[in-house]
Amino acid sequence: VATVYLREGVDTSTASGQLFRNIMASLAEFEGKVIHERLDKGRRRKASEGGYTGGWIAYGYRRAEQGLLVQVQAEAQAVARVFGWRAEGRTLPWICRRLGEEGIPTRKGGPWHPSTLRMILANPYYAGKLRGPEGATPIRGQHEALVPEGLFQRCQTRTPASP
Secondary structure, three states, X not given: OOOEEOXXXXXXXXXXXXXXXXXXXXXXXXXXXXXXHHHHHHHHHHXXXXXXXXXXXXXXXXXXXXXXXXXXXXXXXXXHHHHHHHHOOOOHHHHHHHHHHOOOOOOOOOOOOHHHHHHHHHOHHHHOEEOOOOOOOOEEOOOOOOOOHHHHHHHHHOOOXXX
């Protein structure tokens, strides 16, 4: 299908019209990538300075004034226990049952699920780090870690014991 751009005087049925269309498409793609890179760089800088950059707030933290995140003590203790139990080799269903038995609520007050714990255990934010773009090494954040780096790493490779 040929397109004619009257204002620009471009007819895509011609070689020069096709070239013009391809150049404009390439420039638009380039501009989108530059914008994405700038936004990502700004988010990472703000996060490394301790600022909240939007999105999901990790269990154990709440947004405070000036865009900073602060710990919620009861939730922070629950996160530390989850990591401790997992490092001991406890299974995710066992940890869910134990949290329920002890009356430790989720943020929304519902039951704990293994998928929720899996997300907590895999999130470097709890060790004081921030995720970067896909494949990038997490960077040190300014927020207070809820678990030591060593404990976080042990939970990444831990094979669970039977319940």
